[in-house]
Amino acid sequence: xxxxxxxxxxxxxxxxxxxxxxxxxxxxxxxxxxxxxxxxxxxxxxxxxxxxxxxxxxxxxxxxxxxxxxxxxxxxxxxxxxxxxxxxxxxxxxxxxxxxxxxxxxxxxxxxxxxxxxxxxxxxxxxxxxxxxxxxxxxxxxxxxxxxxxxxxxxxxxxxxxxxxxxxxxxxxxxxxxxxxxxxxxxxxxxxxxxxxxxxxxxxxxx
Amino acid sequence: xxxxxxxxxxxxxxxxxxxxxxxxxxxxxxxxxxxxxxxxxxxxxxxxxxxxxxxxxxxxxxxxxxxxxxxxxxxxxxxxxxxxxxxxxxxxxxxxxxxxxxxxxxxxxxxxxxxxxxxxxxxxxxxxxxxxxxxxxxxxxxxxxxxxxxxxxxxxxxxxxxxxxxxxxxxxxxxxxxxxxxxxx
Numbered sequence: 001x002x003x004x005x006x007x008x009x010x011x012x013x014x015x016x017x018x019x020x021x022x023x024x025x026x027x028x029x030x031x032x033x034x035x036x037x038x039x040x041x042x043x044x045x046x047x048x049x050x051x052x053x054x055x056x057x058x059x060x061x062x063x064x065x066x067x068x069x070x071x072x073x074x075x076x077x078x079x080x081x082x083x084x085x086x087x088x089x090x091x092x093x094x095x096x097x098x099x100x101x102x103x104x105x106x107x108x109x110x111x112x113x114x115x116x117x118x119x120x121x122x123x124x125x126x127x128x129x130x131x132x133x134x135x136x137x138x139x140x141x142x143x144x145x146x147x148x149x150x151x152x153x154x155x156x157x158x159x160x161x162x163x164x165x166x167x168x169x170x171x172x173x174x175x176x177x178x179x180x181x182x183x184x185x186x187x188x189x190x191x192x193x194x195x196x197x198x199x200x201x202x203x204x205x206x207x
Numbered sequence: 208x209x210x211x212x213x214x215x216x217x218x219x220x221x222x223x224x225x226x227x228x229x230x231x232x233x234x235x236x237x238x239x240x241x242x243x244x245x246x247x248x249x250x251x252x253x254x255x256x257x258x259x260x261x262x263x264x265x266x267x268x269x270x271x272x273x274x275x276x277x278x279x280x281x282x283x284x285x286x287x288x289x290x291x292x293x294x295x296x297x298x299x300x301x302x303x304x305x306x307x308x309x310x311x312x313x314x315x316x317x318x319x320x321x322x323x324x325x326x327x328x329x330x331x332x333x334x335x336x337x338x339x340x341x342x343x344x345x346x347x348x349x350x351x352x353x354x355x356x357x358x359x360x361x362x363x364x365x366x367x368x369x370x371x372x373x374x375x376x377x378x379x380x381x382x383x384x385x386x387x388x389x390x391x392x
Contacts, residue, residue: 097298097307127269129311136304137337138276176223176360 044187046163052187054165056098057134059105060089061161061189062141066153069199071143072128076201077150084113084153086144086161087125092134100166101134103183105144108160112152115162119144155196161189226360234368241363243355244321245286248367249329251349252280253341254380257333261313261383271379272311272333277341279306279334280380281351281369284388285317286327292355293320299334300352301371302345306334313384322387330385347372 046052051060064086068077077083086107092098102122108115122131125141134140164183172179233239235248257272257280272278279299285292294317298305308318317330332351340346353365 095303096305126273126275127311132310133307135307135335137340138335171222176226177221178223 040185040188043185046187046189048189048191050189052163053093054104054163054186055167056092056094056100056165057104058091058093059163061086061105061163061191062089063087063194064107064159064161064191065194066148066196067199068150068197068201070145072123072125076199077147080150081147082150082152082196084109084146084148088142088144089139090131090134090142091139092136095136097133097135099133100183101131101140101142102144103166104164106162106164106185107144107146108162109148109153109157112148113146115160117146120147121145153193153196155193157193159191159193161191163187163189228354228359228362228364230366231363232366232368235370239365239367240288241353241355241365243288243290243292243363244353244365245288245327246351246353246365246367247284248351248369249282249284251282251369251371251374252380253371253374253376254278254280254378255376256379257312258379258381259311259313260381269311272309274335276335277338277376278380279336279341279349279371280382281332281334282329283317283332283351283367284327284329285321285353287321287324289324291320291323294318294332294353294355296354297332298352298354299332299336299369300350300366301336301340301348302343304340305352306336308332308334312382315385317385321385327388328385329388331382333382341371341374344372346370 048061048063051058066082066084068082069075070083071085084107086105088105090101090104092101106115106117107113123129123143123145124131125143131142162185165186166180166183168177169179169181170177231239231241235250238245238247255274255277257278258270259272260270281299285294295310297308297318310318312318312333317328317332321328347370349369349371351367351369
C-alpha cells in the first residue's frame with residue numbers, strides 16, 4: 001500500500017490574494033495621479049470681479065491697492081509701513097454661519113508678502129469689525145489687510161491671489177461630521193496693484 | 208453572512224445620530240426649560256439699524272449698526288440653571304437657514320456669558336437677516352435656537368417659536384445692555 005503523495009501545487013493563502021488586490025488598487029490609483037497634488041497651473045483662474053463659489057463662501061475680489069491709511073477706521077500706518085488692501089465681496093452660501101470668511105484668500109507679492117502669510121487684519125468694511133463669522137446669505141464687503149514696508153509696491157505691480165476652500169471630514173472622533181480639512185488653494189487670480197495712495201496725516205496736536 | 212453584515216452596517220446609526228442633541232421646543236411668552244437654562248422670549252422687532260450707543264470700547268466703535276438687509280431683534284429673559292452659560296452660538300432659524308446673533312452689542316449682552324444660576328437676565332439678541340426672507344411665509348415659523356455650549360452633543364437645545372410675520376420695520380431700534388430681570392417667582 002502506497003501513501004498519498006503531497007500535491008506539488010501549494011495553495012496560496014487568502015491574505016496573499018488580499019494584499020495583491022490592495023497593491024493593485026494602490027498602483028492603479030497612483031498611475032492615474034490620484035496621490036499627486038493638483039499642479040498650480042491646472043487650478044482654475046478667476047479675474048477681478050468674477051465670483052468663485054466655494055463649498056462655503058462665494059468670493060469676488062474687487063480691488064487691490066496700497067494706502068498709508070487704513071480704510072475702515074482711518075488710522076495711519078506707522079512710519080516706514082503701509083497697508084496692502086484686498087477688497088472682496090464675500091457671501092456665505094451655506095445654510096448656517098461660516099467662520100471660514102477670513103481664510104478664503106491669501107496674496108503673494110514677490111519679495112514683499114509670502115504666499116502663506118496671514119493678513120494682519122480682516123475687516124467688515126461697513127462696520128469696521130474683524131470678520132469672525134459670516135452670516136448665511138448676507139453679502140459682505142470685506143477688506144484683507146497686510147502691513148507691508150513703505151515703497152515696496154508700485155501701481156501696476158503684479159500680485160497673485162490664491163482662493164481657498166475647505167472640505168468636510170465625516171466621522172471625526174470629536175466633531176463627528178462637523179470637521180473640515182485644512183484650507184486648500186482651489187483657484188488663482190493674477191492682477192495688478194490698482195493704486196498706491198498717500199493721504200497726508202493730520203498734524204499732531206501737542207498741549 | 209456577508210449580506211447580514213452589509214445590512215447591519217447600512218442600517219446602523221451614524222455617530223452624528225448617536226450623539227445628536229435633544230431639542231426642547233416651546234412658544235414665545237412662556238418659559239422653555241432645558242438642562243442648563245430657562246428662556247422666555249418676550250417679543251421680536253424688525254429694524255434697519257441698531258442704536259448701540261451704550262457699547263463702550265477702547266477701540267474704533269460705531270454708535271449705529273447699519274445693514275444692507277434687516278435686523279431681527281429678539282427680546283428674551285434667560286436664566287442659567289446649573290452654572291453660568293455662554294450663548295455665543297445662539298441662532299435664529301428661518302426656513303431651514305440659521306442666522307447668527309451679532310456680538311456687537313452693549314455689554315453685558317445675552318450673547319456672551321449669562322449670569323449665575325437663578326438670576327434671570329433680560330436682554331436682546333440681534334440677527335442680520337436677508338430682507339427678502341422676512342417676506343416669505345416661513346417667517347411666521349421662525350425659531351430662536353439657544354445652544355448653551357459650542358458642542359451640544361447629547362445635550363439639550365432650547366428652540367423657541369418666534370412669529371416674524373406682519374412686523375413693521377422701523378428705521379432705528381435702541382439696544383441697551385442686558386440687565387437683571389425681575390424673578391418670575
